[in-house]
Amino acid sequence: MKTLCWIRRDLRLHDNHALSQALKFGDTVVAFVFDQNILDKLKNKSDKRVTFIYESLLELDKELQKKGSSLVVRYGTPDEEIPEICKEFKINKVFTNKDYEPYAKKRDELVTKKLKTIGVEFESFKDSVFFEKQEVLTGSGAVYKVFTPYKNKWLEKFEAQDKVIPEFKCDLKKLHHFSNKQNIQEVDWYPLIGFKKDSSPLSGGTSQAFKLLENFEKHMSRYKEERDFPAVPGTSNLSVHIRFGTISLRDMIRAAISKKSEGASTWLSELIWRDFYQMILDTHPYIEKESFKREYDQIKWLGSDEHFQAWCEGRTGFPIVDAAMRCLNETGMMHNRLRMIVASFMCKILLIDWRKGEKYFAEKLLDFDLAANNGGWQWSSSSGCDAQPYFRIFNPYTQSEKFDAQGEFIKKWVPELANASSKEIHRPDGLLFSHYPRPIVSYEANRVRCLEMYSVIKKA
Ligand SMILES: Cc1cc2nc3c(=O)[nH]c(=O)nc-3n(C[C@H](O)[C@H](O)[C@H](O)COP(=O)(O)OP(=O)(O)OC[C@H]3O[C@@H](n4cnc5c(N)ncnc54)[C@H](O)[C@@H]3O)c2cc1C
Known part of the structure; x- marks a missing residue:
């Protein structure tokens, strides 16, 4: 029996459930597909996540080569590429680890169907x-x-x-031995998949x-x-x-x-x-697009595109929010406390639909994960399964005083406030710091507007 282990969000050769199962049968080929359905949707063609994946694959291939094997890499749609790989290597069964995202479930159904037509079995395992x-x-x-x-x-x-x-022990001695002309060490995949390498603050592997x-x-x-x-x-x-x-x-x-x-x-x-x-x-796969608590979809969001843009770019005039957003834009990373602050601020002070912020995070976050991101956003907007109550509204000024008391984090990302004292930095005086934006809204006034906006929930 010849087996294929199709790796997706399990880029490792140890403690890997699907790989350990495939290797029990031996003669295992390991493959990765740069999925066109996912990559084509990424607007930024220097996406740091692609670099992270690439680095991880390079390391993985090196390990495979030490064992006389190599990683098979393809670019295309998995429902076409996986059956092709199976035909090329005369594979009898494909092993993979489960992915619970709606797109991934549909993809795997389609791949299973296509494999069936060529007589190849497909099995997936709990791993992530x-x-x-x-x-x-x-x-x-x-x-x-x-x-x-x-x-x-x-x-x-x-x-x-x-x-x-x-x-899950992975006995790599049982890998399929072959020489790979399309080796990822030798073929530069970036131009083939339409991306450029970008430095990431965290290396892959x-x-x-x-x-x-x-x-x-x-x-x-x-x-x-x-x-x-x-x-x-x-x-x-x-x-x-x-x-x-x-x-x-x-x-x-x-x-x-x-x-x-x-x-x-x-x-x-x-x-x-x-x-x-x-x-x-x-x-509850509907949460990908709708509120977990459906009555929250009756809210008429009052916020403007202009304010959303200011939030994205880190120029709201609220230092802790701006520092967090600038850090995200530059590095693809954001601390959990800051994610809660900026998400709550966008929904409840700028009065913008959580889906817009969720989408922006999905584009920018290095660690973007649909389940965690959606969970975090729906928690912040109060529409989620176990969310904070809608009348709990984070005060960005007191959050800043509490969690960045000396303004160390703010100063790193908002140089306009480099000379502000630890008292001034959380709510700077517009006259003293005229080169930093004035607040685009009043926190106090919009807090009241937020409670009115959310009042449809009580009626529902
Ligand atoms: C609005 C919002 C959006 C978020 N989007 C994402 C996202 O896209 N991807 C993501 O991985 N996390 C997300 N989180 C959760 C959390 O912010 C990050 O997991 C955390 O900041 C990652 O840093 P860390 O690895 O140092 O975490 P640590 O504090 O070291 O935690 C260890 C691990 O636990 C998991 N974890 C921690 N907190 C959470 C949480 N609240 N929900 C689910 N898993 C958690 C992560 O896998 C994390 O790596 C989001 C939170 C919010 C409020």
Whole structure:
């Protein structure tokens, strides 16, 4: 039997469920398709995520070559390319890991159908989440819609397994040996896929993921105290790696449970949030376009395109918001506290539909993940499954004072305020700092407008 392991958002050769299963049969080819359906939609042809993927594939191919094999890379639509690869290598069965996004589910259905016509089997495995939708259910067998009871049940199930997290061993000796003329080390794929290389603040590849994890382990115990302060390197920065699977979720959970500290438990909770949002997207795919709580789609958003543009470009006159947006535009990264501040600000102070901000984040974030991004936006706009109540409106000034007290983060991204004191920086005086934009709206007035705008929910 000859097998194909089709990697997508699991760009690694260790602890990979599909790969471990494929290798049990042996003679395994590993392939990646630069998916035209996804790439063609990316407006920025120097997208940092493409560079991240490319770097990860280069590292992966080097490892495969050490074992006498090589990564098969193609550009096109998977429903055409995967059957082609199968024909070329006389594959009997394709192994892959599950992806719960609506597009991915449709893609896999189509690929399965096409493979059937040429007599090739297709099987997918749980890998990117710890528990799937049917594994964590309420007493009456329903899926949870609120995080805390979900988390408690998740932990209960986890403890019942004696907290043992077996690794999916990948015996690379069983790879198919061949020489690859289209080798990714030799063929420059960037022009072929219509992209240019761009530097990314985080390099791709499993080795980089483990460096980050190792570094984070040194301060994981302080995570609870440090994770909310953007000027402090208190979080792991692993989101892009878990998004593309250069590290496994199990690697991260193993690291969390090996450390017995409050910080480690808090970090584990964040990984459970990730599972929660994946499960919510899997079971409620309509949230990709609509509010989880459907009555929130009755809101008539009052905000303007002009204000949206100012928000995107980091010139709202609210320093913490502008610093966060400028950081995102430049690096593709944004701290979690800042994501909450700018999302809440856009929906509840600029009165703009959450879908616009969600789309902007999807274009810019290095770690963009549909489930987590949608979850974060719907939490911030209050339309989500376990969201903050609609009348809770973050005050950007007090958030700034609390989480960037000295203005260290703001000063890094808003040079116009370099000379502001720690008192002035959160709400600068327009006369003293005339080169910095005046606030485009009044926080106090728009807070009131927001409550009026959201009042349709009470009526619904
Ligand atoms: C509006 C908004 C949009 C967001 N968009 C995304 C996104 O597109 N992709 C993304 O991975 N996260 C998103 N998040 C969640 C969170 O901001 C990031 O996961 C986190 O900032 C990544 O940094 P880190 O790796 O240092 O996280 P750490 O604090 O080290 O957390 C470890 C891991 O847990 C997961 N995680 C942490 N917080 C959350 C959360 N709230 N929801 C789901 N998973 C979480 C991530 O995989 C993260 O890498 C969003 C949050 C908000 C409020």
